[in-house]
Amino acid sequence: MELIEIKSLKVTFPTEAGPVRAVDCVDLQLGVREKLGLIGETGSGKSVLTHAILRLLQPDALCEGEILYQGRNLLGLAPTEMRRLRGRELALIPQNRALNPLQTVGKQLLETLRQAGYSKKEAAAKMPELLRSVGAIDPDSWTKAYPHECSGGMCERIVIALSLAFSPSLLLADEPTKGLDSLNRARIITLLGAVTRNQALLFITHDLEAAAMLCTRLALMYAGELVELGDKDTVFENPLHPYTRGLLFALPARGMQPILGRSPPLTALPDGCRFHSRCPGAMARCRRQHPPLFDTGNRHFCRCWLYV
Amino acid sequence: MLEVKDLTVSFMTGPSIDKDRKQSLRAVDRVSFSLKKGEALGLVGESGSGKTSLGLALLQLIRPTFGSVCFCGIELTALDGRALREIRPRIQPLFQDPTSSLNPCMRIGTSLEEALRLKAPLSKEEARTDALKLMELVELEPGLYSRYPFQLSGGQNQRAALARALALEPDLLVADEPTSALDVSVQAQILGLLQKLRQERGLTLLFISHDLEVVKKMCDRVAVMHAGKLVELGKTEEVFKNPTHPCTKSLLFPDLEVGPVPTKRSFSKAAARIPDEKGFSGLAAWTAARGKLNSCFSGNGPEISGFSLLSFLKEKFKPCKKRMQQEPRWENANKNEELVEISKGHWVLSPSSFSILD
Amino acid sequence: MVLEIGNRYILRRFFSGLLAFLLSITLTFFLLRSLPGDYMTDLLLEIGRYAPPELVASFKHEVGLDLPLPKQYLLYLTGILKGNWGHSFEYGLPVFSLIREKLYWTLVLLLPSTLLSAGLGIGLGACSGWKNGSKTDAFLLHSLVFVGAVPSYCWGFAGLFIFSFRLGLLPFGGYVSLPSTEPAGLFRHALLPVLTLTLCSVPGIYYLMRNSMLDTLGEDYILAARARGFSESRILFQHALPNSVLPVLTMTSLHCAHMLAGSVFIETVFAWPGLGLLTFSALEAHDLPLLQGIFLVDTLLTIIANLTADLLYPLIDPRIRSRIRGE
Ligand code: SF4
Numbered sequence: 001m002e003l004i005e006i007k008s009l010k011v012t013f014p015t016e017a018g019p020v021r022a023v024d025c026v027d028l029q030l031g032v033r034e035k036l037g038l039i040g041e042t043g044s045g046k047s048v049l050t051h052a053i054l055r056l057l058q059p060d061a062l063c064e065g066e067i068l069y070q071g072r073n074l075l076g077l078a079p080t081e082m083r084r085l086r087g088r089e090l091a092l093i094p095q096n097r098a099l100n101p102l103q104t105v106g107k108q109l110l111e112t113l114r115q116a117g118y119s120k121k122e123a124a125a126k127m128p129e130l131l132r133s134v135g136a137i138d139p140d141s142w143t144k145a146y147p148h149e150c151s152g153g154m155c156e157r158i159v160i161a162l163s164l165a166f167s168p169s170l171l172l173a174d175e176p177t178k179g180l181d182s183l184n185r186a187r188i189i190t191l192l193g194a195v196t197r198n199q200a201l202l203f204i205t206h207d208l209e210a211a212a213m214l215c216t217r218l219a220l221m222y223a224g225e226l227v228e229l230g231d232k233d234t235v236f237e238n239p240l241h242p243y244t245r246g247l248l249f250a251l252p253a254r255g256m257q258p259i260l261g262r263s264p265p266l267t268a269l270p271d272g273c274r275f276h277s278r279c280p281g282a283m284a285r286c287r288r289q290h291p292p293l294f295d296t297g298n299r300h301f302c303r304c305w306l307y308v
Numbered sequence: 309m310l311e312v313k314d315l316t317v318s319f320m321t322g323p324s325i326d327k328d329r330k331q332s333l334r335a336v337d338r339v340s341f342s343l344k345k346g347e348a349l350g351l352v353g354e355s356g357s358g359k360t361s362l363g364l365a366l367l368q369l370i371r372p373t374f375g376s377v378c379f380c381g382i383e384l385t386a387l388d389g390r391a392l393r394e395i396r397p398r399i400q401p402l403f404q405d406p407t408s409s410l411n412p413c414m415r416i417g418t419s420l421e422e423a424l425r426l427k428a429p430l431s432k433e434e435a436r437t438d439a440l441k442l443m444e445l446v447e448l449e450p451g452l453y454s455r456y457p458f459q460l461s462g463g464q465n466q467r468a469a470l471a472r473a474l475a476l477e478p479d480l481l482v483a484d485e486p487t488s489a490l491d492v493s494v495q496a497q498i499l500g501l502l503q504k505l506r507q508e509r510g511l512t513l514l515f516i517s518h519d520l521e522v523v524k525k526m527c528d529r530v531a532v533m534h535a536g537k538l539v540e541l542g543k544t545e546e547v548f549k550n551p552t553h554p555c556t557k558s559l560l561f562p563d564l565e566v567g568p569v570p571t572k573r574s575f576s577k578a579a580a581r582i583p584d585e586k587g588f589s590g591l592a593a594w595t596a597a598r599g600k601l602n603s604c605f606s607g608n609g610p611e612i613s614g615f616s617l618l619s620f621l622k623e624k625f626k627p628c629k630k631r632m633q634q635e636p637r638w639e640n641a642n643k644n645e646e647l648v649e650i651s652k653g654h655w656v657l658s659p660s661s662f663s664i665l666d
Numbered sequence: 667m668v669l670e671i672g673n674r675y676i677l678r679r680f681f682s683g684l685l686a687f688l689l690s691i692t693l694t695f696f697l698l699r700s701l702p703g704d705y706m707t708d709l710l711l712e713i714g715r716y717a718p719p720e721l722v723a724s725f726k727h728e729v730g731l732d733l734p735l736p737k738q739y740l741l742y743l744t745g746i747l748k749g750n751w752g753h754s755f756e757y758g759l760p761v762f763s764l765i766r767e768k769l770y771w772t773l774v775l776l777l778p779s780t781l782l783s784a785g786l787g788i789g790l791g792a793c794s795g796w797k798n799g800s801k802t803d804a805f806l807l808h809s810l811v812f813v814g815a816v817p818s819y820c821w822g823f824a825g826l827f828i829f830s831f832r833l834g835l836l837p838f839g840g841y842v843s844l845p846s847t848e849p850a851g852l853f854r855h856a857l858l859p860v861l862t863l864t865l866c867s868v869p870g871i872y873y874l875m876r877n878s879m880l881d882t883l884g885e886d887y888i889l890a891a892r893a894r895g896f897s898e899s900r901i902l903f904q905h906a907l908p909n910s911v912l913p914v915l916t917m918t919s920l921h922c923a924h925m926l927a928g929s930v931f932i933e934t935v936f937a938w939p940g941l942g943l944l945t946f947s948a949l950e951a952h953d954l955p956l957l958q959g960i961f962l963v964d965t966l967l968t969i970i971a972n973l974t975a976d977l978l979y980p981l982i983d984p985r986i987r988s989r990i991r992g993e
Contacts, residue, residue, distance in 0.1 A: 091894070103904075151355070181353075182519065258493055260497075
């Protein structure tokens with residue numbers, strides 16, 4: 001059975017300029033222990049999607065559709081029930097290595113472990129073990145440190161440790177490699193791979209290479225909707241959507257050819273295909289009609305009129 | 309055009325958990341290099357290796373503790389006050405966070421005009437047309453002239469910041485991770501723009517980055533920094549093909565995927581041999597690790613517990629410092645502090661006894 | 667560990683406070699000397715007489731005002747150090763004891779109202795920011811805008827009118843005859859002025875706290891804490907509140923010093939025999955020694971308030987702590 005199943009999810013925020021749909025009709029499944037990379041640019045709605053899964057959006061955001069977690073619709077759960085799921089079953093590795101700057105790492109770990117149901121003693125005993133599992137050689141010195149005394153790579157490890165305190169079944173990692181140098185990036189990716197061997201992982205990033213190293217399936221988002229979904233190798237070797245191709249060729253290692261223009265603001269989405277103003281293969285139809293997600297076989301989906 | 313000699317920047321630092329209380333940290337430690345006109349030099353290193361400090365010291369935004377920065381024959385470290393202000397327009401920075409490097413209360417156009425007026429007194433009309441010309445140069449739509457930075461995307465802001473730097477017609481552009489806060493496709497746009505400008509305007513570029521792929525694409529030469537020191541310097545192709553210093557290798561490592569490190573010269577053979585003996589087995593280990601990892605992730609590999617896998621990986625991803633400790637010769641290399649030319653234009657920080665290795 | 671970092675830091679802060687103190691008393695000394703008019707002339711003119719120059723001169727000679735300025739300044743400084751702050755012209759009493767007595771009454775108002783306004787401002791601001799967008803928030807915001815917009819003495823009058831005149835619950839003002847420290851009476855007399863003072867400084871602290879809370883709630887670690895399933899109260903008290911209180915701290919200490927000056931109005935309205943009233947009369951009368959003394963105390967209190975904030979800050983914020991250690 002699928003661990004999590006997102007069915008035509010729409011997230012709308014009310015703004016002064018009228019409602020803005022940050023996530024539009026996203027369908028996504030994630031199996032047990034599956035690792036899915038969610039790739040998209042800033043503002044493509046990938047973070048909103050994760051926050052919607054955890055129901056952490058601001059209260060006036062409107063979520064439509066269904067998010068089924070082990071058959072239960074998360075959007076219909078009572079707040080207390082949802083809180084019980086957060087952390088325990090669905091854990092978030094937040095963006096920007098978010099740690100409370102006023103508390104020592106140890107204190108925050110302890111708090112989280114206590115929340116996970118350990119007694120004070122157990123939590124204190126478990127803490128070094130947890131830190132070691134994310135690669136701390138000297139856990140004691142880590143627990144005494146304040147977040148500002150830790151390097152970026154260290155903070156990322158600590159944040160990962162915090163999210164592992166509960167042994168959740170799904171880990172949502174929001175741009176964990178952002179701003180890290182290549183060495184630390186590689187270490188964090190391998191660490192993530194190692195610690196989620198028994199868990200499902202939703203890896204949100206705009207770092208294509210990191211996603212390729214870690215994930216088995218990739219989903220690409222553009223302007224709030226899913227544009228391509230497929231197994232990692234198929235997507236990398238045979239990218240279908242022009243946007244995916246553009247992204248791959250924009251990588252420095254693959255020629256660094258930029259995609260012209262920029263993504264449309266969510267407040268003023270064009271008619272037809274949302275990518276058409278930047279698409280080299282745009283046809284007349286693309287300007288008029290919004291393409292659905294086509295199944296091109298081989299578990300590979302693409303939202304483009306080229307694959308009718 | 310730019311001659312840097314023995315440049316040193318020290319800070320007093322607070323304690324971090326692995327350092328003692330109160331110490332002076334040499335963020336940049338006796339770095340020397342030179343830059344020809346129109347050249348692009350890439351400065352790479354792990355975070356904390358002092359590359360940003362070096363950039364700021366060149367701009368005289370932090371004053372070096374020691375050493376000289378000679379720009380077009382003018383000694384910058386000796387300048388002060390007015391004289392420094394006069395030379396500053398000729399060396400312009402481009403920072404990582406585009407939104408915070410523009411004044412949030414100033415329209416894009418006004419920002420540009422302010423910079424233009426610094427260069428020459430202009431009437432309102434002239435300033436406006438010049439500003440629009442600049443915006444065209446960096447491929448910004450003229451409609452953004454009267455927008456505020458918060459209304460623009462990261463890429464557009466970075467373009468505006470670049471336009472503002474160009475307004476002063478600088479000879480040298482110091483770009484400190486100009487694209488690491490941007491998306492991949494936008495990064496490609498900005499970098500392409502930088503390259504175009506280099507060709508058209510003969511701009512000299514110091515490009516600070518931790519992304520080796522980008523540096524490989526952008527720069528003629530690379531300089532590798534570690535712990536404040538310049539450890540390797542050479543033509544980009546040469547350094548990428550023939551990385552010699554362990555630090556360079558450790559940086560290249562996560563990105564080296566195909567092909568062995570060519571060992572043309574006996575010299576680099578020797579360099580590659582030392583690690584082998586000391587248990588650091590080079591590319592093969594990486595590839596093996598990769599294979600193992602991949603099979604672990606996909607669940608059909610040998611069952612390794614998370615912990616042992618990690619310790620295995622830790623071996624492989626040793627940061628520079630540790631790797632050098634494993635290789636005593638290289639550790640000493642840092643103490644002797646001497647750049648040795650191992651092939652034409654390829655310098656490596658190494659012990660003076662280096663040649664004995666052959 | 668905290669003490670270890672502290673010693674040098676505290677010393678440095680202490681010395682910079684001292685320096686500020688010296689600078690400011692020097693400034694007030696010379697400023698006061700440059701005021702036009704003098705005590706004797708004013709006094710005589712007030713009685714409706716012409717002031718004979720000889721009389722004025724002999725008065726000046728007697729109190730030492732005819733000495734050259736540097737000499738006067740030196741005498742003044744040594745006087746302060748010896749605890750001899752001079753004698754008031756107007757009251758004929760030693761300045762020090764005069765101020766001490768009035769300061770007591772001012773502090774009776776000031777300390778409770780500082781604590782109260784800090785507590786209320788932080789509490790309401792936190793509540794408002796936490797429930798941003800709700801009815802509570804809107805209500806608090808609007809009512810505090812209103813409270814802040816009305817001048818302090820108006821609140822004083824309103825309070826007097828309602829509670830003393832109409833309801834007759836509280837005394838009209840003034841204080842219990844001087845030596846009385848009978849708590850009930852003191853409380854009844856001080857209640858209205860303290861409340862009025864509090865009312866004026868709550869809005870400022872409230873706004874700052876509300877904004878700071880909103881900023882903190884936007885931080886990723888709050889989101890992360892939610893994602894870990896922590897209870898809302900835990901997030902509020904463990905994570906959001908400590909972080910958002912930091913910027914309010916400095917503000918509150920400055921507010922305390924500010925209230926000292928602002929209490930003139932309140933003291934006038936309630937006929938409270940505090941430092942504010944004394945300042946007013948001393949100014950009117952050109953009572954130089956008294957004015958000097960009052961300014962000295964004002965400066966001292968402001969510096970102490972700042973010093974407290976400076977010392978509290980590193981206790982709460984580890985980032986400041988390590989910066990201090992690095993200095
Ligand atoms: S639908 Fe048309 S415009 Fe859109 S991506 Fe496909 S070809 Fe391009």
